[in-house]
Amino acid sequence: MTAHPRHDVALDVTEIPTFGFGHRSLLWWATASMMIIEGMVFAMVIVSYVYLKGRTPHWPPSGPSPDLFWGTLNTVVLLASAVPNQLTKKAAERFDLGGVRLWMAVCLVFAVAFNTIRFVEFQHLNVRWDTNAYGSVVWVLVGFHTVHVITDFLDSSVLAALIFVGPVDEHRFVDVSENSLYWYFVVLTWLPIYAVVYFGSRIA
Amino acid sequence: MSHLQSVIHPAGIQAALVSHLWWILFGICTFVWVAVAIAALIAMRRGHRAASVDLPESRIGRNVAFAGVATTITLIAIIFESVVIGRSLNTLKAPDALRITVTANQWWWDVQYENPVPSLRVTTANEIHIPVGRPVGFNLLSNDVIHSLWIPNLQGKIDLVPGRRNELWLQADRPGVYRGQCAEYCGLQHAKMALVVVADPPEQFEYWLTANRASAPAPVTPEQQRGKDVIEKGPCAMCHTITGTLAGGRTAPDLTHIASRSTLGAGSIPNTQGYLAGWISDPQSIKPGNRMPPPGLASDELQAVLAYLETLK
Amino acid sequence: MMAREEKKPRLVERDTRLESDALGRERSLLDATWSNGRGLIAWMAETDHKAIGRRYIVTAFGFFALGGILAALMRIQLARPENTFLSPDLYNQIFSMHGTTMMFLFAVPVVLAMGVYLVPLMVGARSMAFPRMLAYSYWMFLFGGIFLYVMFFLNTGPDNGWFSYVPLAGPEFGYGKRADVWAQLITFTEVSGLIVATCLVCTIFKMRTPGMSLHRMPLFVWSMLITSFMVIFAMPSIIIASTCLIMDRLISTHFFNQAEGGDPLLWQHLFWFFGHPEVYIIFLPALGMMSEVISTSARRKVVGYTEMVLSMSATAFIGFGVWVHHMFSTGLPQLGQSFFTAASIMIVIPTAIQTFNWIGTIWTARRLQITVPFLYMASFFFIFIIGGLTGVMLASVPLDRQVHDTFFVVAHFHYVLIGGSTFPLLGGIFFWFPKITGRMLNRRIGQVSFWLLFVGFNLTFFPMHLLGLDGMPRRVYTYPTSMGWHNLNLLASVGAAIIFVSLLVYLVNIIVSLRHGVVAGENPWGASTLEWATTSPPPPYNFAPQLTVASSEPLWHSELAPPPIVGLAADKREVLVTYLLDAEPDHRYPMPGPSLWPLVAAVATSVMFVWSIFQAWGVVWGSIPIFLALVGWFWPTKTKERLEQGVRGRMTVSESLS
Numbered sequence A: 001m002t003a004h005p006r007h008d009v010a011l012d013v014t015e016i017p018t019f020g021f022g023h024r025s026l027l028w029w030a031t032a033s034m035m036i037i038e039g040m041v042f043a044m045v046i047v048s049y050v051y052l053k054g055r056t057p058h059w060p061p062s063g064p065s066p067d068l069f070w071g072t073l074n075t076v077v078l079l080a081s082a083v084p085n086q087l088t089k090k091a092a093e094r095f096d097l098g099g100v101r102l103w104m105a106v107c108l109v110f111a112v113a114f115n116t117i118r119f120v121e122f123q124h125l126n127v128r129w130d131t132n133a134y135g136s137v138v139w140v141l142v143g144f145h146t147v148h149v150i151t152d153f154l155d156s157s158v159l160a161a162l163i164f165v166g167p168v169d170e171h172r173f174v175d176v177s178e179n180s181l182y183w184y185f186v187v188l189t190w191l192p193i194y195a196v197v198y199f200g201s202r203i204a
Numbered sequence B: 001m002s003h004l005q006s007v008i009h010p011a012g013i014q015a016a017l018v019s020h021l022w023w024i025l026f027g028i029c030t031f032v033w034v035a036v037a038i039a040a041l042i043a044m045r046r047g048h049r050a051a052s053v054d055l056p057e058s059r060i061g062r063n064v065a066f067a068g069v070a071t072t073i074t075l076i077a078i079i080f081e082s083v084v085i086g087r088s089l090n091t092l093k094a095p096d097a098l099r100i101t102v103t104a105n106q107w108w109w110d111v112q113y114e115n116p117v118p119s120l121r122v123t124t125a126n127e128i129h130i131p132v133g134r135p136v137g138f139n140l141l142s143n144d145v146i147h148s149l150w151i152p153n154l155q156g157k158i159d160l161v162p163g164r165r166n167e168l169w170l171q172a173d174r175p176g177v178y179r180g181q182c183a184e185y186c187g188l189q190h191a192k193m194a195l196v197v198v199a200d201p202p203e204q205f206e207y208w209l210t211a212n213r214a215s216a217p218a219p220v221t222p223e224q225q226r227g228k229d230v231i232e233k234g235p236c237a238m239c240h241t242i243t244g245t246l247a248g249g250r251t252a253p254d255l256t257h258i259a260s261r262s263t264l265g266a267g268s269i270p271n272t273q274g275y276l277a278g279w280i281s282d283p284q285s286i287k288p289g290n291r292m293p294p295p296g297l298a299s300d301e302l303q304a305v306l307a308y309l310e311t312l313k
Numbered sequence C: 001m002m003a004r005e006e007k008k009p010r011l012v013e014r015d016t017r018l019e020s021d022a023l024g025r026e027r028s029l030l031d032a033t034w035s036n037g038r039g040l041i042a043w044m045a046e047t048d049h050k051a052i053g054r055r056y057i058v059t060a061f062g063f064f065a066l067g068g069i070l071a072a073l074m075r076i077q078l079a080r081p082e083n084t085f086l087s088p089d090l091y092n093q094i095f096s097m098h099g100t101t102m103m104f105l106f107a108v109p110v111v112l113a114m115g116v117y118l119v120p121l122m123v124g125a126r127s128m129a130f131p132r133m134l135a136y137s138y139w140m141f142l143f144g145g146i147f148l149y150v151m152f153f154l155n156t157g158p159d160n161g162w163f164s165y166v167p168l169a170g171p172e173f174g175y176g177k178r179a180d181v182w183a184q185l186i187t188f189t190e191v192s193g194l195i196v197a198t199c200l201v202c203t204i205f206k207m208r209t210p211g212m213s214l215h216r217m218p219l220f221v222w223s224m225l226i227t228s229f230m231v232i233f234a235m236p237s238i239i240i241a242s243t244c245l246i247m248d249r250l251i252s253t254h255f256f257n258q259a260e261g262g263d264p265l266l267w268q269h270l271f272w273f274f275g276h277p278e279v280y281i282i283f284l285p286a287l288g289m290m291s292e293v294i295s296t297s298a299r300r301k302v303v304g305y306t307e308m309v310l311s312m313s314a315t316a317f318i319g320f321g322v323w324v325h326h327m328f329s330t331g332l333p334q335l336g337q338s339f340f341t342a343a344s345i346m347i348v349i350p351t352a353i354q355t356f357n358w359i360g361t362i363w364t365a366r367r368l369q370i371t372v373p374f375l376y377m378a379s380f381f382f383i384f385i386i387g388g389l390t391g392v393m394l395a396s397v398p399l400d401r402q403v404h405d406t407f408f409v410v411a412h413f414h415y416v417l418i419g420g421s422t423f424p425l426l427g428g429i430f431f432w433f434p435k436i437t438g439r440m441l442n443r444r445i446g447q448v449s450f451w452l453l454f455v456g457f458n459l460t461f462f463p464m465h466l467l468g469l470d471g472m473p474r475r476v477y478t479y480p481t482s483m484g485w486h487n488l489n490l491l492a493s494v495g496a497a498i499i500f501v502s503l504l505v506y507l508v509n510i511i512v513s514l515r516h517g518v519v520a521g522e523n524p525w526g527a528s529t530l531e532w533a534t535t536s537p538p539p540p541y542n543f544a545p546q547l548t549v550a551s552s553e554p555l556w557h558s559e560l561a562p563p564p565i566v567g568l569a570a571d572k573r574e575v576l577v578t579y580l581l582d583a584e585p586d587h588r589y590p591m592p593g594p595s596l597w598p599l600v601a602a603v604a605t606s607v608m609f610v611w612s613i614f615q616a617w618g619v620v621w622g623s624i625p626i627f628l629a630l631v632g633w634f635w636p637t638k639t640k641e642r643l644e645q646g647v648r649g650r651m652t653v654s655e656s657l658s
Ligand code: HEA
Pocket: B032, B036, B070, B071, B072, B074, B075, C279, C280, C282, C283, C325, C326, C344, C345, C347, C348, C351, C352, C355, C384, C385, C387, C388, C389, C390, C391, C392, C394, C395, C396, C400, C403, C404, C405, C409, C412, C413, C416, C417, C420, C421
């Protein structure tokens, strides 16, 4: 059979790199897949929100809409966190260990702030998950997002620990870069959720 | 087979239209299947024999494209036919229709003949009488889970969904007795949630309707009176209604004219004296899990109740 | 850090490492590097995609046998009218378990598993992407299945059918834990399915061997790619559905409670938005297998490669727009329904094109070989087509409102599921068995088993069409004698017995051939794709040297044999990552070796899943061990070493041998 013919030439890959950033890395694709999956999850909950709203004469069925202040504050915090996040990513892609350490730490501070405010935010949704279907879907929207923030916070903490304790090789920098990518995802998905939760009940 | 519940033995205009559609689709599909099977067999024969016959790729491509176009045309025809029939089914509603509200329960049907005058309404269960030749519009509700009302000889099914109201329109064109069955899985006794539909000539139907407007007749013999007492004072009254008596429960089938119905337990068993006795003494062995607890009557009480129920024509 | 300029791979002349004794030494080094050792611990720590693929396949067939035994029980119950062999409660659990098992624990996992085993081989890679995640996904699948059956034996099996409609499965009417068990089983299978899909996408996109540009990928690989995307886009919907169901039941949310503004039909939309794509997830990989087997038997490329790929993609795409055809009798507005009729019928076109292309391929075969795998594939034209055509009938709203939820539908979906997926799968197993085990299955026994299945299948399921037309609803534990349904039902039960026998024969064939089968060699069928270019069974590293390709049938064009690859490390598990479109080499990438962490993490996850159906806080407390397991998993063990290697540059084969 033809399995191992004698070849006159061979393709030598000795010299090629041992890592790659962005879409060149395997990890990027896994992260992308995860983002599609979770993006679809959020999309389906938003669709459910719209569906339930369409079937209910008054929306919210009872009680006031969620208070704008805390949710908006959190949106600002989340958007602001994109700055240290970008700096972390860039530092990682430059293999700048000092930069990565610094900006990862800043990112973590943002995440803590965010989670703290989120806790208050829940109290100002002005509805409980077991009040009615409206309450259920609002809690699930905000809740799912919170789960993402918390897991990403835990993730990043472990990664930060690794970065500080070392040793660090190129793949670690790729990890940091992918981690930042994922945080962008968490930031970006919040925007439609924010719009739906806070304005879906205000706009007819 | 009895064809009591058959899609292709229509007894009304709606079912006839669908049956017609079925035969068209059946024809097309049979033709397609035979064509594909023959093509595959020939291909295998040729492929097996001919070592050399090389059709140029472009010829094969053309043939495939041709078959693809033929398929598309057929499909468009199918969509067209289906939509046209769907439309005509939809036009068969009529303002002067008989309106009946059917409310599904685990695992029986509550049937109410609408009338603007409350006293002229008729309530019954698990058996529907309709006049031949007149459109009937059903309002469909559910008290618990999703069920589906299906009387194949007359019309396709539609679900009874809690929190929604659905409509079903049908018309019987031949007098007869048809069977319907709950078609959406609704729990333990989904299998025994049937109903009987009796299509009567209009006069006979009016007669039936008038008869069923009446309250239950007063007991005549002491035994019947005893039976009525047992029902009113015992557990029966908590769930069943017999108009004109103290029995006013709404969670189980109305018994005012039970003796005129042909089945018990939503089509589980025929309504004969023996079966009725069996049902009352041990409903759980006939239709396990149904919501009627054994009422625990002594045998003389049972006889009295049977004697009374006999009279509820 | 070192300076980093990107180097390109280069062609070297007649590399001495390809001389046979050097190659022999490289292979023994690779053996040592990639071998996962023996013993129980090594077994539990296994990460080789072939080992895991095998386990997946065997486990899924185990569930197939369980689901089949349940089917046999149903057929016994239905063989006679008013039978009391099974109580209504048990029957309801059994049909729910049967549907759930067949869909979630057999059909989907088994087709994905074929991909797990075959895809890396077909694309010429040394490993699958993320082998440890793959191991984790297998354990989750296994534990989910065990969980379901343990609960079933504790009389807590799901009893609301495989789509668990609310409110029947909701807090008010779904007693006990049965509906929770169903919902949580779904979660198990979601996790495992999504991970496998992700691994497959990454492998197919980034690990194809140089030269295998997208348009040279085998059609089976295409089918797995498209299927994986369907999994990724469809499963989120059921994630939401099952989560909301559990929350409705456990913490009193009201998603499906019409009394508080929820809606039972929301469940149906969410379920079928997943459920319909799910059936094509089961179907597409089977189409891929068909293409491979037909092409091999016909000794020619499948007619219309591009059309085949486009057809599969179109099926996947349209498959997301037809879910409402499962809800025609819920009373949705008519206009919308017409759209879904049209979409459901139009999805026929891509399947039709593929059917015609296969027929064209067979027609123009270069001496068609009617092998046993080919028989299984050819039965598609007779069996699946019937199912497809009844599907067209069901897509018509007026007709569907008559036969929906009857045995007509049961007939439709067994014809498509078994005819369109299980038959090709059994053919595929027959076809790749020599690759997987090194031995051929017995041809004679294979033919007997095939014909028994063919006859038994039609005897079982054809009468169901007639029963449905005569009004027999599905999901009934019994029916009155007066309906006259018993003869056809008896026939169906006899057929089921024949199916049972045929599968036993198949199993016997496997057992016998494992020991006494003809030794297969590398490429017993004369097939064209890369998995046949290595030993049977393949070594843990799949290929040495890794081959490159210059056509879509590399093994049929040996005169064009492109250069093999040198320079991949043999002393560590290194794979080649390539570019998405044209598969040019990009970088070398280290693969993690065997590890117990996937198992540990899977145990922790399973504990949390099971805990959470009994106590809402189980979600929170149960997450802690999962987190710890994940930290343990990803905490680097040999970073120092790796770092040093990175600095020193790479050890080449010759260095490490010296
Ligand atoms: C492998 C799985 C599989 C496949 C491939 C299909 C394929 C199709 N299915 Fe099926 N389906 C299921 C699995 C599958 N189905 C399951 C599991 C259910 C039930 C779930 C449940 O309720 O439990 C179901 C239910 C189901 C319903 C709902 C029925 C009901 O509950 O009332 C409908 C309705 O439209 C439908 C339609 C179709 C159509 C139009 C196709 C098409 O894709 C078929 C296309 C193929 C062909 C038509 C044959 C080849 C074509 C030619 C030879 C060309 C010539 C043809 C013509 C000119 C017509 N299916």
